[in-house]
Amino acid sequence: xxxxxxxxxALRLQEGExxxxxCSYTVSGLRGLFWYRQDPGKGPEFLFTLYSAGEEKEKExxxxxxxxxxxxxxxxxxxxxxxxxYLCAVSPTVNDMRFGAGTxxxxxx
Amino acid sequence: xxxITQSPRHKVTETGTPVTLRCHxxxNHRYMYWYRQDPGHGLRLIHYSYGVKDxxxxxxxxxxxxxxxxxxxFLLTLESATSSQTSVYFCAxxxxxxxxxTQYFGPGTxxxxx
Numbered sequence: 001x002x003x004x005x006x007x008x009x010a011l012r013l014q015e016g017e018x019x020x021x022x023c024s025y026t027v028s029g030l031r032g033l034f035w036y037r038q039d040p041g042k043g044p045e046f047l048f049t050l051y052s053a054g055e056e057k058e059k060e061x062x063x064x065x066x067x068x069x070x071x072x073x074x075x076x077x078x079x080x081x082x083x084x085x086y087l088c089a090v091s092p093t094v095n096d097m098r099f100g101a102g103t104x105x106x107x108x109x
Numbered sequence: 110x111x112x113i114t115q116s117p118r119h120k121v122t123e124t125g126t127p128v129t130l131r132c133h134x135x136x137n138h139r140y141m142y143w144y145r146q147d148p149g150h151g152l153r154l155i156h157y158s159y160g161v162k163d164x165x166x167x168x169x170x171x172x173x174x175x176x177x178x179x180x181x182x183f184l185l186t187l188e189s190a191t192s193s194q195t196s197v198y199f200c201a202x203x204x205x206x207x208x209x210x211t212q213y214f215g216p217g218t219x220x221x222x223x
Binding site: 004032034036041042043044045046049087089095096097099100101102 | 113140142149150151152153154157159165199203210211212213214215216217
């Protein structure tokens, strides 16, 4: 069964304290792995798509990496405005997106 | 902003009543999706559409129906609402950002069934 697991469920960081979020997956085939950011009361906002093991994408303080079984979202020197829930999703087939439950990140000033 | 609106944004209803949620897009995208989001479960696909009058079931379709009579509108109907359908509902459209395929989400509808 296709499954996506994110860890930790919640993460509290001090401003400037770098860390990583994990997304592990088991799927029959991988068309793509997606990272989203979700703020309270809003819809998910697209961050990255990764297609193959070894691929990396960067945006400001965020960098996403992909291996054959997991993806990491690295956050370098986070700021309070990076506080949000980060969602990982995999697409095993066209029109099928399986989401993890998310990691709730809090960055304290 | 992906040009997706949802209505209503909040709704409280009673068990057994029918409820219809609307998703409207201005992007002329062919594919549209309905998800529900519950604590501890993440987003789960209810139904999707790949064109006018063309729809298919997702992972959690029981108790829901959909219709798409125009490219821009995708309706989700709860035939007879139950308390287990209390959730936040998101509509999404698929699109490309450069060479990247992804889905873009609307702002959500919070539905409470009493």
